[in-house]
Amino acid sequence: MTTLNEKLAKVMAITDETEQLKCLHEFCRSHFEDLPLPGESKLFDQAMWNACQFGTLSKGDEAIVKRVTDRMIASTVTVGEKAANLVSAAAGATDKAVFMLKDLVGQARETAVATWQDMLAANSWQQMVPAGATRGVGAQLVSLGTFERQVDHVRVQMNLGWLVDDNNLRLLLQAKDEEDNAISDVEVRIMETERGMVFSRKTNEDGAMVAPSVKVGPGQYQIQVFFTDKVVETPFFRI
Numbered sequence: 001m002t003t004l005n006e007k008l009a010k011v012m013a014i015t016d017e018t019e020q021l022k023c024l025h026e027f028c029r030s031h032f033e034d035l036p037l038p039g040e041s042k043l044f045d046q047a048m049w050n051a052c053q054f055g056t057l058s059k060g061d062e063a064i065v066k067r068v069t070d071r072m073i074a075s076t077v078t079v080g081e082k083a084a085n086l087v088s089a090a091a092g093a094t095d096k097a098v099f100m101l102k103d104l105v106g107q108a109r110e111t112a113v114a115t116w117q118d119m120l121a122a123n124s125w126q127q128m129v130p131a132g133a134t135r136g137v138g139a140q141l142v143s144l145g146t147f148e149r150q151v152d153h154v155r156v157q158m159n160l161g162w163l164v165d166d167n168n169l170r171l172l173l174q175a176k177d178e179e180d181n182a183i184s185d186v187e188v189r190i191m192e193t194e195r196g197m198v199f200s201r202k203t204n205e206d207g208a209m210v211a212p213s214v215k216v217g218p219g220q221y222q223i224q225v226f227f228t229d230k231v232v233e234t235p236f237f238r239i
Helices: 004-012 017-030 042-054 059-096 109-122
Strands: 098-100 126-129 132-135 140-151 154-163 168-176 187-192 196-202 208-215 220-227 230-233 236-238
Touching (some): 098 109, 109 126, 168 187
Antiparallel strands (some): 126 140, 132 140, 187 196, 187 220, 220 236
């Protein structure tokens, strides 16, 4: 059985341009449903290119072009939808990886505590004092508890809380070595996703850094701790 390419090759072999164009029109009409998309057949692409050099499109050719164009648009839309779905899925995954502080205030408190502990564990932090919500004098404190992480010879302990009424973060940090000696000049940063660094301070000679009231607004935050050539980070949390 003669293949589509073999038939097209015979058309391409015609030396008379007018006759080749006529035969190409007939070829396209006869194989209307089987014609390849642009890029699928170099031979067909060359034939169409040759034809456009010395002939105008007939109604049949216009129908072919429309069919091919419609198929390409449909294919592009499909690819675009898949890309959009991937972007949406990635955004959803990012949202799930951001802890919502307000969950500790509402009815989802137990679930929120478990989620925060799981996120800390995924970041190699060990929970020492669990998260919770308490009410102080005139302000509600949402506490993410006390947690620590060991990296090489440095052990970082952190206590993190959010003063709901004032939109302030409370941060206490201690840096020690394996022999429990204080480590000074360890830098602590509070980073906000859109605004960048909103707070920075280093530990003192006692290896401590105390920030009882860091003014923050609604946003997505992360605590970063820098020492020598290392950096450790908390999970993201949203205020």
